[in-house]
Amino acid sequence: MYDLVVIGGGPAGLAAAYQAYQHGLRNILILERDKELGGILNQCIHNGFGLHRFGEQLTGPEYAGRFIKMLNDTNVQVSLDTMVLDVTPDKKVHCVSKKEGYRIIDAKSVILCMGCRERTRGAIGIPGTRPAGIYTAGTAQRYANIEGYMVGKRVLILGSGDIGLIMARRMTLEGAKVLACVELMPYSSGLTRNIVQCLQDFNIPLYLSHTITDIQGNGRVEKVIVAKVGPDRKPIPGTEMEFDCDTILLSVGLIPENELTRQAGIEMDPHTKGAVVYENMETSIPGVFASGNVVQVHDLVDFVSGESELAGASAAEYVEKGEPESGRVLNLQVGDGVGYTVPQRVRMGNVDKNVTVSFRVRRIYGTSSIVVKSGDTVVARFKRERMTPGEMEHITLPRVLLEKAPQDTLTVQAEEAQKS
Amino acid sequence: MYDVAIIGCGVVGAATAYALSRYDMKVVVLEAENDVAEGATKANSAILHAGFDPEPNTSMARLNVDGIALAKQICDRLDVPYKICGSLVLALSPEELPHLQHLYDNGIANGVPDIHLLSAEETLQREPNLSKTVQGALWAPSAGIISPWEYALAMIEVAVRNGVELRRSCPVSNIRKKDGVFSVSIPSDTVEAKYVINAAGVYSDKIHNMICKPSFHIIPTRGEYYVLDKNEGELVHSTIFQCPSKVGKGVLVSPTVDGNLIVGPNAEEVGPEDRGCTAAGLSFIAETARRSVPGFSLGDSIRNFAGVRANVDTGDFIIGEAPDVENFIDLAGIKSPGLSSSAAIALEVIKIFQKKRVLPEKKKDYKDGRKKIHFKQLSAEEKAKLVHEHPEYGRVICRCETVTEGEILNAIHSDVPARTIDGVKRRCNAGMGRCQGGFCGPRVLEILCRELHIDPLQVLQDRDGSYVLESETKQGGKHHV
Numbered sequence A: 001m002y003d004l005v006v007i008g009g010g011p012a013g014l015a016a017a018y019q020a021y022q023h024g025l026r027n028i029l030i031l032e033r034d035k036e037l038g039g040i041l042n043q044c045i046h047n048g049f050g051l052h053r054f055g056e057q058l059t060g061p062e063y064a065g066r067f068i069k070m071l072n073d074t075n076v077q078v079s080l081d082t083m084v085l086d087v088t089p090d091k092k093v094h095c096v097s098k099k100e101g102y103r104i105i106d107a108k109s110v111i112l113c114m115g116c117r118e119r120t121r122g123a124i125g126i127p128g129t130r131p132a133g134i135y136t137a138g139t140a141q142r143y144a145n146i147e148g149y150m151v152g153k154r155v156l157i158l159g160s161g162d163i164g165l166i167m168a169r170r171m172t173l174e175g176a177k178v179l180a181c182v183e184l185m186p187y188s189s190g191l192t193r194n195i196v197q198c199l200q201d202f203n204i205p206l207y208l209s210h211t212i213t214d215i216q217g218n219g220r221v222e223k224v225i226v227a228k229v230g231p232d233r234k235p236i237p238g239t240e241m242e243f244d245c246d247t248i249l250l251s252v253g254l255i256p257e258n259e260l261t262r263q264a265g266i267e268m269d270p271h272t273k274g275a276v277v278y279e280n281m282e283t284s285i286p287g288v289f290a291s292g293n294v295v296q297v298h299d300l301v302d303f304v305s306g307e308s309e310l311a312g313a314s315a316a317e318y319v320e321k322g323e324p325e326s327g328r329v330l331n332l333q334v335g336d337g338v339g340y341t342v343p344q345r346v347r348m349g350n351v352d353k354n355v356t357v358s359f360r361v362r363r364i365y366g367t368s369s370i371v372v373k374s375g376d377t378v379v380a381r382f383k384r385e386r387m388t389p390g391e392m393e394h395i396t397l398p399r400v401l402l403e404k405a406p407q408d409t410l411t412v413q414a415e416e417a418q419k420s
Numbered sequence B: 001m002y003d004v005a006i007i008g009c010g011v012v013g014a015a016t017a018y019a020l021s022r023y024d025m026k027v028v029v030l031e032a033e034n035d036v037a038e039g040a041t042k043a044n045s046a047i048l049h050a051g052f053d054p055e056p057n058t059s060m061a062r063l064n065v066d067g068i069a070l071a072k073q074i075c076d077r078l079d080v081p082y083k084i085c086g087s088l089v090l091a092l093s094p095e096e097l098p099h100l101q102h103l104y105d106n107g108i109a110n111g112v113p114d115i116h117l118l119s120a121e122e123t124l125q126r127e128p129n130l131s132k133t134v135q136g137a138l139w140a141p142s143a144g145i146i147s148p149w150e151y152a153l154a155m156i157e158v159a160v161r162n163g164v165e166l167r168r169s170c171p172v173s174n175i176r177k178k179d180g181v182f183s184v185s186i187p188s189d190t191v192e193a194k195y196v197i198n199a200a201g202v203y204s205d206k207i208h209n210m211i212c213k214p215s216f217h218i219i220p221t222r223g224e225y226y227v228l229d230k231n232e233g234e235l236v237h238s239t240i241f242q243c244p245s246k247v248g249k250g251v252l253v254s255p256t257v258d259g260n261l262i263v264g265p266n267a268e269e270v271g272p273e274d275r276g277c278t279a280a281g282l283s284f285i286a287e288t289a290r291r292s293v294p295g296f297s298l299g300d301s302i303r304n305f306a307g308v309r310a311n312v313d314t315g316d317f318i319i320g321e322a323p324d325v326e327n328f329i330d331l332a333g334i335k336s337p338g339l340s341s342s343a344a345i346a347l348e349v350i351k352i353f354q355k356k357r358v359l360p361e362k363k364k365d366y367k368d369g370r371k372k373i374h375f376k377q378l379s380a381e382e383k384a385k386l387v388h389e390h391p392e393y394g395r396v397i398c399r400c401e402t403v404t405e406g407e408i409l410n411a412i413h414s415d416v417p418a419r420t421i422d423g424v425k426r427r428c429n430a431g432m433g434r435c436q437g438g439f440c441g442p443r444v445l446e447i448l449c450r451e452l453h454i455d456p457l458q459v460l461q462d463r464d465g466s467y468v469l470e471s472e473t474k475q476g477g478k479h480h481v
C-alpha cells in the first residue's frame, strides 16, 4: 500500500510528489508512461520556462531537470514506461509495463497529473482532402526536437496557440519556409511574447479572423486555401488566398487528458473539461487529487508547479489527518466574460488565510475589473490593465471576504471599465 | 499462369479471394493501392443493412439478405468486430409514414427477418434521444454494424494464408486475351490468367472497357461523414435512418463497432478521386442528421472523411460473365449495400464457375479461422497473464485506444502485413482515437522502421506519396528505438 501514487511524471507530477515528500509522506510512487520523466517539457527545447519560479530563463528539459534533481534526493519511487489503465474509486491503480507486467497498486491517496493533448483536424472539421502533412504542432515539435526530423519545408500554421507560434520559429530556424499563421479569432490565443519573438521577429504574417477553407493534395498536402471570416466566424466568399505548401501545423487548442478521471466516476467540469476540484485540488473522490494541465490548460509551467505543490501538500494532509472538516461550501460560478474557474468549490473549513482562483476571460479586455459577487453583493473587485484569453488570470480571495458572502455561490465576472 | 486474376482488393475482391481460396486453384489478387481496402471499403457507413431498401427481385435484394447472414458467420469465424444492433427508419412527418409501409413491404418481399412498424412511443422508448417529432419507425432487428476494412482484411488474410497471392501497388493498365489466356498488365510485369474477375469498384467500368464492349457507366457519388468521440457513442444504440426526402437522401446516425458515433453521408456526383470533404457537405449532414438525433456535439468530432460510391447507370449490381468476353467476370457497380452483400457476391462467382463446370476440388488442408488479440478487451487477469507471457503487450503505444506494441507487431507481421502508419491503424486501431495519432504516430513510425528495416524518411502515412517526414534536422536524425 502506497501513501501516494502520482499518475504522470510531467512537471505537475514531479512537483506534487516532491511537495508530498516535503510534507512527510515517505511511501510515494510516480507512474509515467514515457521512458523519461519531464512530460511535454522534454520536447520544449526553447527557453522561457521558470521566469516566475526561478527568476531565470530555462529550457523545458532544464526546468524539468531541476525538479528531477530534487526528487533524486528523496526516496520517491518512479516506474517509467508504465501506463496507467484504470483508477478505481477505492484508489486501486491498474497499470501495465513491459518490465513489471500488469499491476494493481493500492494507494491511500492519488494525484492525477496526466497533462493534456492537442486538438486535431477532426475536432474543428477542416474541409478538403486527407493527405499526409497535417500535424499538430506538438507532434511536429516531437519529431524535430526529440527524433531529429523535419515534417515539411513549406509550412502554414493554423491557430495561434503557443506551441504553433514556437514551432513557426523553430521550423524557420531549421530552414523551412513558414508562409503564415492563420487565426480564426480576431485575437491570438498565444502569449504576447511569443507573437513578438516567434512571428514578428521572423516576418511571418499573422492573419487574424481567417481560416482554412480547403486542403488539396492526395499523397501529401499541396495547396491550402485561406479565407477571411466575418463576425459569425464563417468564411467570406471572395476573400480566398492560395498557399502552395506541403505542411499544415495545427495549434488549435489543448484538451485535458481525463479518460482515467472519467472512468473513475469523478465529477467533471464541462468548462475546463477537467475534474471539478476543491480549494486543495481534491476531486469529488476523497483522497484523489488532480493538478496541472489535466485540470486546466496552463500557459506557464511555473503555475503548473505551484498548483501541483498545493495538490501534493493536500495529499499528505489527507493521508495523515483524513478528510478535512468541510464546514460551509462555496460554489464558484462562471459570470460574464469568464470561461471557467479553478477551483470550482471552496470548503470554508479548509481555508487558512485565502484561496487563489485561476480562470481565463473569453475575449480581450482593456482597462477592466474582475468582480466576485455573491448574489448582488460584491465580495471583491480586482483591477486589470488588460486581459486576454491567451493568458491565465489569478485572483486571491482572503478568507475574511469569503466569510462575508451572503450566499453559497460566488460568481466571477469580467467588467470593462466605464468610459467617462 | 494463374487460374484466376482478381482485380481490386476491396471487400468484394477480398471476399471473392476468400471463397476461391478453398478450391485447388491458383489465384492472384492485383490491387492498385499499397494496401487493401483503400477504396469504398474503408470509407462507408459500416452498416450491415437488413435488406428492405432494394426493390424486390433485384440481385441487390437477394444478395443483401443472404450477404449479411453470411457476414455474421464469417465475422464469428475470423474474429471481425460486428454487432447486430438493429436499425430504425424514422418517419419525421406524417407524410413520411407511407414510405415506411413501402419499405416494410419491400422487406417482407425480400425475406428480411422480424421487421415491424413501431409507433412513435415505441420508437422513442427504444431510442430516447431521437427527435420528438418522430411519427413512427420501421424496426429491423437483423441489421448491424461492422468494421468494414477489418472484414476485408480478415478475408484476404485467410485467403493469402491458404495460397492466394496478393500483389499490392499493382494498378492494372491493360488487359488482352489470346488463345483463351488473359494477359493483364501491371507496372513492369504481365500476369497471365484463365479467368479475370473485375472487382475494381469505382473503376470497374474502366477495367471492363479494357477488354469488353462498354455496357455500363459508373457514376462516382461521394458521401461525407463525421466520426464523433466515444463520449457520444451512447447517444443511440441502433442505426438511425431517415426516409429519403426532397432535400436529399436521408442521413444516418449510428454507433460504430469501436463505440464511436458516425454521422453522414450526403450524396454528390463527383470524380472517382474526389475523396475530400467540403464545408457545404459537412454542414448539410450535420443539419440533416439533427432532424432525427438533435443532441450530438460536433465539438466531439474526431475525424471527417468521405467515400465514393460506385453507383451505376443500370441500377442493379452487375454480376456475371461479360456477354462478349468469355471468362471475364464483372463484379461491378457494387454500390451500397455492397459491403453487406460482399460475401454473397463472392458465392455468385463460385456458382458461375460451377455452372461452367470448371470448379476444382476443395483443398484438403484448408486453414480457416483467425484469432486476434485485443488487449483492451481482456479482463485484468487475462491482461496480466498475457503480459507475463509476452512482455510486448505490456507497452501501450496508442494511449487513446489502449493498443500495445504486441498488437502493432502482429499487424506488421500478419499474413497481409501493414507497411504504413494507416496500415497499422486499420489492423489494430492505433491512431484511431481522439488524438488521431498525435502521440502514437511517432512511435508507430519507430516500430515500422525497426521491424521493416527502413529509414524514417521512407515511412508513409497511407497511400503512395504520403510521406511523413521531409528531412533530417540540421543536427540530424538521431533516431533511437
Ligand SMILES: Cc1cc2nc3c(=O)[nH]c(=O)nc-3n(C[C@H](O)[C@H](O)[C@H](O)COP(=O)(O)OP(=O)(O)OC[C@H]3O[C@@H](n4cnc5c(N)ncnc54)[C@H](O)[C@@H]3O)c2cc1C
Binding pocket: A007, A008, A009, A010, A011, A012, A013, A031, A032, A033, A034, A038, A039, A040, A041, A044, A046, A047, A048, A049, A050, A082, A083, A084, A085, A113, A114, A115, A116, A138, A141, A162, A163, A166, A257, A260, A291, A292, A293, A294, A298, A299, A300, A301, A302, A304
Ligand atoms: C508544446 C508546449 C510548449 C510549451 N511552452 C511553454 C513555455 O515556453 N513556457 C512555459 O512556461 N510553459 C510552456 N508550456 C506549458 C507547460 O509546459 C505545461 O503547462 C506543462 O508541461 C504541463 O505539465 P503537466 O505535468 O500538467 O503535463 P505534461 O507535461 O503533459 O505531463 C503529463 C505526463 O503524464 C503522463 N501520462 C499521461 N497519462 C498517463 C497514464 N495513463 N499513465 C502514465 N502516465 C501518463 C505523460 O506521459 C506525461 O509525461 C508549453 C506546453 C506545451 C505543450
Ligand SMILES: Cc1cc2nc3c(=O)[nH]c(=O)nc-3n(C[C@H](O)[C@H](O)[C@H](O)COP(=O)(O)OP(=O)(O)OC[C@H]3O[C@@H](n4cnc5c(N)ncnc54)[C@H](O)[C@@H]3O)c2cc1C
Binding pocket: B007, B008, B009, B010, B011, B012, B013, B014, B030, B031, B032, B033, B036, B037, B038, B039, B040, B041, B042, B043, B044, B045, B046, B047, B048, B049, B170, B171, B172, B173, B199, B200, B201, B202, B203, B207, B222, B223, B224, B265, B306, B307, B308, B309, B310, B334, B335, B336, B337, B338, B339, B340, B341
Ligand atoms: C459513402 C458510402 C457509404 C456506404 N455505406 C454502406 C453501408 O453502410 N453498407 C453497405 O453494405 N455498403 C455501403 N457502401 C457500399 C460499400 O462500401 C461498397 O459497396 C463496397 O465497399 C464495395 O467494395 P468493392 O470491393 O467493390 O470496392 P472498393 O472497396 O472500392 O475496392 C475496389 C478496389 O479496386 C482497386 N482498383 C481500382 N482500379 C484498379 C486497377 N486498375 N488495378 C488494380 N486495382 C484497382 C481499388 O484500389 C480498390 O482497392 C457505402 C459506400 C459508400 C461510398
